[in-house]
Amino acid sequence: MASRCSDALCRAGLGLALLLALIAAPAAAKVFAPTTFRLANGLEVVVIENHRVPAAVQMIWYKVGAADEVAGESGLAHFFEHLMFKGTEKTPPGAFGALVRRNGGNENAFTTWDHTAYYQVVPREQLGPVMAAEADRMTGLRLTGTDIETERQVVLEEWNERVGQNPGARLGQAMAAALYRNHPYGRPIIGWRHEIAALDHDTVRAFYRQHYAPDNAVLVVAGDVDPDEVRALAEQHYGPVPPTRQGARVRPQEPPPLAAVRLTVRDERVKDPTWRRSYLAPSAHSEGREHTHALQVLAEILGDGSVGRLAKALVRGGETATAAGAWYESGRIDLTGFNLYAIPTAGVSLEALEAAVDAEIARLLREGVTAEEVAATVRRMQAAAVYARDDLQTGARVLGEALVNGGSVGDVESWPERIAAVTPEAVMAAARLVLKPERSVTGLLLAKEPAS
Amino acid sequence: MRRLLPVMVALILALILALPVRAAGSDAIVEVVSPGGITAWLRPDSSVPLVALTFEFREGGSVPPQKAGAAELAARMLTEGAGEWDGDGFRQALADNAIGLSFSAGQDSFSGSLTALTANRNTAVRLLRAALAEARLDEAALRQQKARLIAERRRSETRPNSIAYRTWFRLAYRGHPYGQPVRGTPETVAGLETADVRDFLGRVLTRQGLVVGVAGDIAAAELAPLLDAVFGGLPDRPPPAALPPAPEPPAGLAIVPYPGPQSVVVFGHAGIPRSDPDWYAALVVNQILGGSTFTSRLGQEVRERRGLAYGIGTGLSDRRAGAVLLGRTATRSDAVKETVDIIAAEWRRLAEAGPTADELADAKAYLIGSFPLGLDSTGDIAAVLVDMQSAGLPRDYWGKRPEVIGAIDPATARRVARRLLRPDALLSVIVGTPDGLASTLPVP
Numbered sequence: 001m002a003s004r005c006s007d008a009l010c011r012a013g014l015g016l017a018l019l020l021a022l023i024a025a026p027a028a029a030k031v032f033a034p035t036t037f038r039l040a041n042g043l044e045v046v047v048i049e050n051h052r053v054p055a056a057v058q059m060i061w062y063k064v065g066a067a068d069e070v071a072g073e074s075g076l077a078h079f080f081e082h083l084m085f086k087g088t089e090k091t092p093p094g095a096f097g098a099l100v101r102r103n104g105g106n107e108n109a110f111t112t113w114d115h116t117a118y119y120q121v122v123p124r125e126q127l128g129p130v131m132a133a134e135a136d137r138m139t140g141l142r143l144t145g146t147d148i149e150t151e152r153q154v155v156l157e158e159w160n161e162r163v164g165q166n167p168g169a170r171l172g173q174a175m176a177a178a179l180y181r182n183h184p185y186g187r188p189i190i191g192w193r194h195e196i197a198a199l200d201h202d203t204v205r206a207f208y209r210q211h212y213a214p215d216n217a218v219l220v221v222a223g224d225v226d227p228d229e230v231r232a233l234a235e236q237h238y239g240p241v242p243p244t245r246q247g248a249r250v251r252p253q254e255p256p257p258l259a260a261v262r263l264t265v266r267d268e269r270v271k272d273p274t275w276r277r278s279y280l281a282p283s284a285h286s287e288g289r290e291h292t293h294a295l296q297v298l299a300e301i302l303g304d305g306s307v308g309r310l311a312k313a314l315v316r317g318g319e320t321a322t323a324a325g326a327w328y329e330s331g332r333i334d335l336t337g338f339n340l341y342a343i344p345t346a347g348v349s350l351e352a353l354e355a356a357v358d359a360e361i362a363r364l365l366r367e368g369v370t371a372e373e374v375a376a377t378v379r380r381m382q383a384a385a386v387y388a389r390d391d392l393q394t395g396a397r398v399l400g401e402a403l404v405n406g407g408s409v410g411d412v413e414s415w416p417e418r419i420a421a422v423t424p425e426a427v428m429a430a431a432r433l434v435l436k437p438e439r440s441v442t443g444l445l446l447a448k449e450p451a452s
Numbered sequence: 453m454r455r456l457l458p459v460m461v462a463l464i465l466a467l468i469l470a471l472p473v474r475a476a477g478s479d480a481i482v483e484v485v486s487p488g489g490i491t492a493w494l495r496p497d498s499s500v501p502l503v504a505l506t507f508e509f510r511e512g513g514s515v516p517p518q519k520a521g522a523a524e525l526a527a528r529m530l531t532e533g534a535g536e537w538d539g540d541g542f543r544q545a546l547a548d549n550a551i552g553l554s555f556s557a558g559q560d561s562f563s564g565s566l567t568a569l570t571a572n573r574n575t576a577v578r579l580l581r582a583a584l585a586e587a588r589l590d591e592a593a594l595r596q597q598k599a600r601l602i603a604e605r606r607r608s609e610t611r612p613n614s615i616a617y618r619t620w621f622r623l624a625y626r627g628h629p630y631g632q633p634v635r636g637t638p639e640t641v642a643g644l645e646t647a648d649v650r651d652f653l654g655r656v657l658t659r660q661g662l663v664v665g666v667a668g669d670i671a672a673a674e675l676a677p678l679l680d681a682v683f684g685g686l687p688d689r690p691p692p693a694a695l696p697p698a699p700e701p702p703a704g705l706a707i708v709p710y711p712g713p714q715s716v717v718v719f720g721h722a723g724i725p726r727s728d729p730d731w732y733a734a735l736v737v738n739q740i741l742g743g744s745t746f747t748s749r750l751g752q753e754v755r756e757r758r759g760l761a762y763g764i765g766t767g768l769s770d771r772r773a774g775a776v777l778l779g780r781t782a783t784r785s786d787a788v789k790e791t792v793d794i795i796a797a798e799w800r801r802l803a804e805a806g807p808t809a810d811e812l813a814d815a816k817a818y819l820i821g822s823f824p825l826g827l828d829s830t831g832d833i834a835a836v837l838v839d840m841q842s843a844g845l846p847r848d849y850w851g852k853r854p855e856v857i858g859a860i861d862p863a864t865a866r867r868v869a870r871r872l873l874r875p876d877a878l879l880s881v882i883v884g885t886p887d888g889l890a891s892t893l894p895v896p
Binding site: 050051052053054055085094097098101102103104105106121122123149150151152153154155156157158160161164165167268269270271272304306307312315316319322323343345346376379380383384386387389390391392393 | 499501502539543544546547548550567569595596599600606607609610710711712744747755756757758761762782783814818819820821824825832
């Protein structure tokens with residue numbers, strides 16, 4: 001599943017929204033200054049030098065995610081992510097992980113709607129061995145029926161943890177399913193439970209053969225490394241893997257939005273209600289992408305959890321909410337969500353809360369944003385690009401996500417200037433485009449009504 | 453994500469931070485003493501133009517049970533207006549200057565963390581100084597923060613993981629401050645007043661209870677006057693007295709009914725204190741038992757072989773008055789009994805026979821190697837410098853850590869496994885609807 005937050009930035013106290021803005025689309029100053037090249041088999045390689053500690057991160061991103069699944073096979077990309085940790089002919093089950101941990105390293109993987117990524121953090125001397133193992137499992141996986149069935153149970157337990165036990169996740173799934181009437185972003189990344197339970201072995205194996213190939217991947221190496229050394233290692237380990245000539249990624253697209261949708265999820269485990277709204281919005285890679293930077297600024301102005309307009313109006317002034325904010329997932333390939341949330345103060349009805357949010361949106365559309373607001377927000381976002389250099393993984397994540405979704409290194413490196421170029425007029429043009437009732441889904445999470 | 457186990461992160465972090473540091477060399481840490489007598493450990497690094505300053509005040513259960521949550525409320529009130537800034541002004545100043553400033557309340561300490569770009573360092577220092585010495589503690593802000601904290605506490609009472617941990621500590625430490633949640637309950641928070649926050653801050657924010665760690669783009673000569681600017685105004689008094697030792701947690705099983713497809717299991721017993729000579733061997737034993745979902749015995753048996761859980765792990769926590777070895781997993785209701793039985797059996801097997809030679813070698817190698825890899829951000833480094841000082845470690849220990857862990861021999865590992873792991877002492881809390889199990893302890 002998507003990792004929502006990089007530790008370093010969260011610890012720096014910069015909000016989630018800001019981080020998402022940074023990771024999502026073009027991000028972070030001419031600070032990463034990466035070296036890039038492409039192997040003959042199509043594998044794109046990015047190297048980010050960071051010599052603070054004698055460590056290296058290898059992160060490989062595949063251009064396949066939950067939105068590339070066929071209808072009826074939801075959860076397959078994520079299920080397969082789990083299976084990539086089984087063995088190959090050369091590397092018995094558990095041996096790759098043991099290699100990483102014997103050197104003090106750690107490893108993990110994550111799946112989103114648009115990509116699947118695997119990474120290891122290891123001492124710099126171990127970069128060669130982990131590259132060998134990662135290249136080996138790109139095509140060499142040996143999956144037994146027992147492997148698949150045991151892991152299916154693990155994935156179902158993951159579903160229990162993330163969804164079955166989590167009413168908020170049920171609300172999110174219901175809202176996505178309503179926001180997207182045609183696009184597969186309406187299906188959960190982890191999948192519908194009954195479809196996870198039914199995925200058959202041949203489907204799983206075919207998915208691997210189809211999507212796991214060097215010409216369908218981006219390799220990012222960050223840390224105490226030399227680009228020439230990385231190039232030699234990449235040629236040695238990944239170079240021999242044959243390409244598969246991937247076709248274009250074609251997904252069903254959304255028709256024009258027709259109607260505002262409201263929905264309610266009730267759950268006996270909920271004590272206090274939550275209010276959310278999502279507007280269908282352009283992403284950095286979709287139609288309307290010219291609005292992305294303005295929408296990033298708008299998300300901050302409206303939704304910063306501390307100084308945003310919603311927080312000031314609902315949390316501080318009126319004591320209407322205990323928390324309120326916005327986030328915008330700009331990095332997706334297709335149309336994305338511009339999202340609002342608020343949690344009412346005890347005794348405040350959801351109707352009153354929603355009216356207060358709508359009043360702020362109406363005021364925004366009527367009065368606009370000030371040049372000072374935009375300037376202060378831009379400064380804060382540019383600072384986030386400096387914080388992004390303070391650890392090993394953020395650069396690898398930002399560049400990897402941008403490239404795997406169709407962006408360029410230039411998009412990332414020029415992000416601070418492009419954010420600085422956002423004007424109040426651009427923010428308002430984006431706001432008027434997106435903040436329309438017919439583009440929205442409003443979701444309420446409520447306690448179960450007592451039986452009458 | 454395949455194997456992130458979010459609820460274990462805090463424990464794992466505690467485990468990692470509890471280790472002394474290996475770095476380029478002991479000379480990488482500088483002790484800085486300000487003209488006014490404030491001491492800080494500094495690791496300068498100018499590769500990115502930012503600085504992280506982390507600090508900790510010694511606390512120790514000075515909040516009475518009926519005031520539980522006062523420390524957490526105090527942590528939030530410090531950034532709600534101070535000195536020349538009202539609440540909005542303070543938040544805006546932090547945001548406009550991209551300064552990260554937060555405080556957090558723990559069982560044994562009250563800590564804070566400041567992160568700022570070099571260009572905004574002076575503003576950051578003024579804000580932090582004001583927060584520590586001149587917090588306004590306005591009534592309106594207090595009402596808002598109380599409402600927010602109460603809402604969060606109510607929400608946590610609907611989360612099975614939170615319920616499980618809270619119940620475990622309540623059962624384990626009945627009558628001791630460790631049995632109280634630091635963040636309080638909706639009821640205790642509702643009763644808090646400005647005076648409670650003021651009293652807490654007056655007791656805890658003292659120079660004698662202070663430990664400071666700094667990393668990033670700052671030289672020792674620049675840091676010295678900055679320390680006086682930030683902390684010089686605090687009273688020169690001792691911190692609250694240390695807690696009495698926590699009681700031995702009772703053994704047994706408590707089930708908290710909760711609807712849903714899955715049950716959460718939290719399990720553990722008393723651990724080995726940080727100051728004990730066996731601490732590092734205990735870390736090794738824990739690593740083998742449940743330190744990683746994949747290579748640990750519990751991970752292998754519960755997840756890899758049987759697919760019973762998404763995550764399972766154990767960690768050592770070094771609370772000063774009562775160390776614990778605590779684990780957590782979650783599994784479907786009809787598999788809880790099997791899972792609990794496996795946990796107990798693995799506990800016993802490792803206690804009785806000790807680790808294999810390979811397990812010992814791998815666990816030692818992991819614990820030696822993982823530490824420097826985790827020190828890539830200035831915030832991480834500053835936090836470790838604070839932890840080292842709190843644990844009473846000398847600065848030169850940083851390079852000796854690999855030797856200390858490397859020296860743990862099979863006989864020591866076997867002895868400490870037997871000492872640490874006591875299957876008959878396990879206290880387990882299950883939140884859910886497990887089949888075929890019944891409580892042996894009353895649920896508080």
